[in-house]
Amino acid sequence: MEPYRSILFVPGHRPRWVEKAIATGADCLVLDLEDSVPAFEKESARNAVAESIARARETSPDIGLFVRVNPLATKMTGADLEAVVVPGLTGVFAPKIEQATDVLQYDALVDHFEHRNGVSGLEYIVPVETVKAIHNCLEVATASPRVGAMIGPSAQHADIAREVGYEWTPEGLETLYLRSRVLLACREAKIHALTGLWEDLDNLDGLRQFAVRGRQLGFRGMIVIHPTHVETVNDVFYPSDADIEFYRGLAESYEKAEAQGTGALRYRGLHIDKAHYDKAIQWLERARSIRLRTGAERGEQ
Structure with a gap:
């Protein structure tokens, strides 16, 4: 749905x-x-x-x-x-x-x-x-x-x-x-x-x-x-710009650390690992779906 x-x-x-x-x-x-x-x-x-x-x-x-x-x-x-x-x-x-x-x-x-x-x-x-x-x-x-x-x-x-x-x-x-x-x-x-x-x-x-x-x-x-x-x-229920920035940054930081052989790291004062990354990816997918659906309303492409 x-x-x-x-x-x-x-x-x-x-x-x-x-x-x-x-x-x-x-x-x-x-x-x-x-x-x-x-x-x-x-x-x-x-x-x-x-x-x-x-x-x-x-x-x-x-x-x-x-x-x-x-x-x-x-x-x-x-x-x-x-x-x-x-x-x-x-x-x-x-x-x-x-x-x-x-x-x-x-x-x-x-x-x-x-x-x-x-x-x-x-x-x-x-x-x-x-x-x-x-x-x-x-x-x-x-x-x-x-x-x-x-x-x-x-x-x-x-x-x-x-x-x-x-x-x-x-x-x-x-x-x-x-x-x-x-x-x-x-x-x-x-x-x-x-x-x-x-x-x-x-x-x-x-x-x-x-x-x-x-x-x-x-x-x-x-x-x-x-x-x-x-x-x-x-x-x-609309994903805010600040939240999107947070989760994108988290995902990018984890991906960079993982590529260097690190599975856990510090991000904005928080401990993060694979579980946090998985949540961030899921959250961003849902946010993208909502924003795509409401893009015309918000003036987005």
Whole structure:
């Protein structure tokens, strides 16, 4: 999966909001058919989302376009996918997955509608929303090649908060174990690790602090529920010039020392060896991928 920094939700029955969402600079949009769409508008929202995908893809060929469908238990998932698996779609935001068999049910549906509608290569973003999903997160992450990202839960009031019963704090210690389990599952499955959302819409300083803590923990992007949050999240998960200089210098210093027969050395006051070099190379590869994706935005070539 692409190294999306920001994944912004847009209610599927509000097609006029899609253009505004693109203008925020979000790396990826999730057009929602689930919680943000009233029951009586579900059917019309499917057609609106399909049309939004076509329009968005014409103007923004590189943006990620996912659709959050209704969960399998609602019996609406098939009808959702039938309508929205169209050319231009990047993937499916698949809610309420708890075990590998749930993923395989999605696979069966997506395989069918891909073939029927002339689409291929769809991926899943999987939110972890229940206690059972926490226990089975590695099983879910490795259940299908379509699983491209998983979200470490941190919601203040949504499903996981109700299921676990924690009392939310801005520091996030009450969800640290939950998020850590998901993070490790993502690392083992080699998929994109996303941290959950920040619900305090006007508190941008709190958002930045939360996003930084997520990045420090090991997450590489974040779910966003309000357009004003995109800029902050993009900035937090963007590799800085100073960090790139540090890791390039580390790699170059190690390579020079290794060529001279030295396996350990001092770099900017730090002891470094092969393990540090390997981390630097991996970090630089990810940074290059992000910068290539966002080069036009930053004025880079």
